[in-house]
Amino acid sequence: MRARATILGALSSIAVLAVGWQLGADGQQSETTTSDTAAGSAPTSTVTPSADAGSSTATPAPTPSASASETTTSAVSGTFTGTSVHTRFGDVQVQITVQDGILSDVTALQLTDQDSRSVSISNRAAPILRQEVLSAQSANVHSVSGATYTSNAYLTSLQSALDQAGL
Template sequence: MRRITIWLLSTVTALVLLFSYRTSTMGVGGGTSAVAGDTSAEPPTGGSGSAGDNGSTGDSGNSGDGSYDGSVAQTRWGPVQVRITVAGGRITDVTALQVPDGNFRDQQINDHAVPILRQAALTAQSARIDTVSGATVTSDGYRESLQAAIDAAHLR
C-alpha cells in the first residue's frame, strides 16, 4: 500500500510540473532584436505593397540589379522574411526583414543565427545553405524566403 501511495504522489507531482512548464512562446520579453527590422513599419516598396509581395525594389531594366523581397515564411515561432540585393547577377547582400522576436529567447537565437545564415547565403549564392543548430525553424523559414527572393530576381 505504501509503494502505491508513493507512486501515485510521484505521478501527480510529475504531471503538475509538466503542465506548469512555460515554453518560450508563452512569455513576452522586452526590447527589440538588433537583427530584425522594424516590423511595425510600412511594407517594403515595390509591387502592390502586400507583406508577401515578391516585387523588386530596384530598377528591373538593369539586368536584374536591385533589391528583391522574399515571401513571408510563416513558421511556428513567427514570420521570417528576407530581402536580397543583386548587382551584376550576384547576391551582394541579404537582409532579414522579419524574424521571430516575440520574446527574449527568440531574440537571442536569431541574433546568433541570422548573421550565420546571411554569410552562408552570400557564400553559396543560393538558398542551399545549412541549418543553424538551435535555430532550425528560423533556418527553414530563412531558406524559404531566400529562395522566393532569388526566384523573383530571376537568378539561377
C-alpha cells in the first residue's frame, strides 16, 4: 500500500512538472512573438494550441497596420500630465514627453508617500515601470511585483497622459 502511494505521488509530481513545462513553453512563445512584433518585424505565423495538448497548428498571423505616427502628416510633440490617482498609500501622478509621436520620457511627478515603506516601494517600482513603458510605448505593461497599488496608479495616470497626447 505504501509503495503504491509513493508511485502515485511520483507520477502526480511528474504530471505537474510536465504541465508547468508546457505552460512555460507556451508563455515563452507568446513573449517572443510579442517582442518581435514590438521591434517592428511581423511574425510569419502564430502557434495555436489544439485540443490535443501535444500538438499545435501554425496559422498565418495578421499583418500589422500602419501606426498613427506613420499615417499622420504632423506627429504630436509636447509634454502631457496625467491625472493624479489616489491610492490608500498616497497619490500618484506621471508626466510624459512625446517627440514626433513617440513616447520619449516618463517622469513620476508624485508617488505614494504615506510612510517610509510606501516611499521605498515606489522608489523601487518607478524606474522599472518607466523602463517597461518606454520599451512598450504604451501603458500595457505588467505591474511590478510587491508594488501593486503604485503600479496600477502609475499606469492609470500614464494612460490619462497618453490619451491627452492622442497616443
